[in-house]
Amino acid sequence: MFTGLVSDIGEVDKVEPRGELLRARILCSYPAETIAIGASIACGGPCLTAVAIGAAGEKTWFEVDVGAETLARTSARHWKPGARVNLERSLRLGDELGGHIVTGHVDGLAKILTIEDFDGMKRFSIRAPKDLARFIAEKGSVSLDGTSLTVNSVEDDVFSVLLIPHTLKVTTWGERRVGEEINLEVDLMARYAARLGESIAQKR
Known part of the structure; x- marks a missing residue:
């Protein structure tokens, strides 16, 4: 974990x-x-x-x-x-949970579409695989290349994230380029919520 x-x-x-x-x-x-x-x-x-x-x-x-x-x-x-x-x-008992719960079980590869630089920050527009896009929600969490990030916006299978200067400095995100593939792990709670919704719908 x-x-x-x-x-x-x-x-x-x-x-x-x-x-x-x-x-x-x-x-x-x-x-x-x-x-x-x-x-x-x-x-x-x-x-x-x-x-x-x-x-x-x-x-x-x-x-x-x-x-x-x-x-x-x-x-x-x-x-x-x-x-x-x-x-x-890996997380140890008593450690601060400063990001979100990440399992390290990557769901698939997303693709960087655009990178916008401003005020030392970078906004990335990213396309998720079609079957994973439904798990990504505005203001929700997502793990990209092992980094916990907050989703800023979502439109169909494209979403955006904003990285601050500190994150760009201490991760590989400052090196990322348009067209590169990145590891995507969707939020665990979003996955279970979707599964629960499917189960409820099937029982009706």
Whole structure:
């Protein structure tokens, strides 16, 4: 479980195909001794398990196995050495829930349509997959590339989010470009509300 508050920007050091899996090594600033084998770390959105840990100079590295389902649904299939990804450690009991409840289970890929710069901020217009658009509501929450954001506006399958200078600085969002695909996880409560509504409708 996560909050969508990015705590570090990692860098993909190497990727190695292993059958249907992809083994990736990611460099980060987390102290190596604080990462346990089996720990969950959100890497650009998807929750992945640390299977190896070590140090390289002043950087810590951890390795993750990316499964076929994650490769099919997320931008992890495009990872190459040098790629930068938003990182978040799993939520601990007593931590401040400053974003919203994020599972790290990416639903699909959205696409950046436009980027508007003003006053040090950026407004992104994003197209969601048709089957996920119904879960996105104005003033609701959404997780994009592992970042908890508030939806500003919605029109059909296109929605917008506004990122402040701080968020642009401490995440990879300052590097995003028009046409890029980003990992989308819809709000958990919106998903359950929609499912509940469907169940009620079927009983009538």
